[in-house]
Amino acid sequence: MSAQILDGRALAQELRAEAAAQIAELRMRIDRAPTIAVVQVGDDPAATRYVRSIDRLCQSLGAACRAIALPATTDQADLEATVSHLSADDRVDGILLQLPLPAGLSLDGVLHRLVPEKDLDGIHPINAGLLAQGRPALTPNTPAGGMELLRRYGIEVRGKRAAVVGRSAIVGRPMALLLLQADATVTICHSRTPDLGAVLRECDIIAAAAGRPGLITAEMIKPGATVIDFGTNVLADGSMVGDVDYAGAVEVAGAITPVPGGTGPVTNVMLMQNLIKATRTRLGI
Numbered sequence: 001m002s003a004q005i006l007d008g009r010a011l012a013q014e015l016r017a018e019a020a021a022q023i024a025e026l027r028m029r030i031d032r033a034p035t036i037a038v039v040q041v042g043d044d045p046a047a048t049r050y051v052r053s054i055d056r057l058c059q060s061l062g063a064a065c066r067a068i069a070l071p072a073t074t075d076q077a078d079l080e081a082t083v084s085h086l087s088a089d090d091r092v093d094g095i096l097l098q099l100p101l102p103a104g105l106s107l108d109g110v111l112h113r114l115v116p117e118k119d120l121d122g123i124h125p126i127n128a129g130l131l132a133q134g135r136p137a138l139t140p141n142t143p144a145g146g147m148e149l150l151r152r153y154g155i156e157v158r159g160k161r162a163a164v165v166g167r168s169a170i171v172g173r174p175m176a177l178l179l180l181q182a183d184a185t186v187t188i189c190h191s192r193t194p195d196l197g198a199v200l201r202e203c204d205i206i207a208a209a210a211g212r213p214g215l216i217t218a219e220m221i222k223p224g225a226t227v228i229d230f231g232t233n234v235l236a237d238g239s240m241v242g243d244v245d246y247a248g249a250v251e252v253a254g255a256i257t258p259v260p261g262g263t264g265p266v267t268n269v270m271l272m273q274n275l276i277k278a279t280r281t282r283l284g285i
């Protein structure tokens with residue numbers, strides 16, 4: 001038996017149509033295109049792809065994208081000044097800072113310069129704190145997209161056992177909190193978890209966000225479980241794979257997201273939803 005494929009491209013297409021209509025309406029109200037500023041420091045390959053796809057998506061939906069590419073050698077003060085400037089700019093509705101930052105730069109200092117109302121990735125301590133308290137405001141796009149896939153495919157979360165592999169501020173942790181918010185019983189696994197397979201085999205939903213290709217193998221998956229793969233590992237040959245051994249997992253799981261074509265395309269549209277939300281909230285629309 002082969003798993004149901006959770007088709008992120010198809011879902012993204014539906015969500016794009018909804019977002020386009022909302023953006024068209026916003027353009028009339030504010031008399032300009034809702035604008036995202038994307039800041040990338042250095043050239044992490046997954047981030048570069050993401051920025052490129054954000055730019056394309058903005059163009060096709062009628063939003064504006066200001067891409068700000070800074071060299072990997074940018075110092076803390078320059079990066080903070082850039083973010084301060086964007087925070088204060090009335091014509092910028094949302095800010096997206098690509099992670100990870102190059103070594104030597106501190107995210108903390110930067111987040112203090114980011115106004116929470118423009119925080120399209122929900123990583124400002126205010127937004128992260130609201131999510132932790134069960135009062136989500138702007139939530140991180142990648143895990144929000146994973147939840148949207150579960151919702152649109154009618155996969156029950158309430159009362160289920162769920163495991164999240166990875167504890168990053170932008171994917172793993174918020175995914176665990178969103179699953180909790182949806183009434184799952186959640187276990188967070190990470191690089192120091194002994195016997196990952198033993199934990200995962202108890203779970204009906206597995207969300208992989210470790211950034212390690214092939215970490216999760218078929219024998220770790222309970223037959224029929226739902227597997228959401230957030231991995232965007234770019235291999236030496238330029239191809240992209242997830243954290244799950246897809247070929248094996250697809251034979252065991254009940255439903256699974258492919259990489260590419262799973263969580264990635266949905267992430268991009270969730271970003272547009274956050275832009276719409278941020279613009280409306282900040283301008284009191």
Ligand SMILES: Nc1nc(=O)c2c([nH]1)NC[C@@H]1CN(c3ccc(C(=O)N[C@@H](CCC(=O)O)C(=O)O)cc3)C=[N+]21
Nearest residue numbers: 046047049050097098099121232260261262264265267
């Ligand atoms: N602050 C921040 N937020 C992020 O959400 C964030 C980030 N930094 N840094 C980089 C990673 C990477 N990431 C991707 C999102 C979508 C695709 C995507 O759309 N992938 C498509 C196609 C990819 C391709 O083949 O080029 C797919 O999966 O089908 C990829 C990668 C978001 N990230």
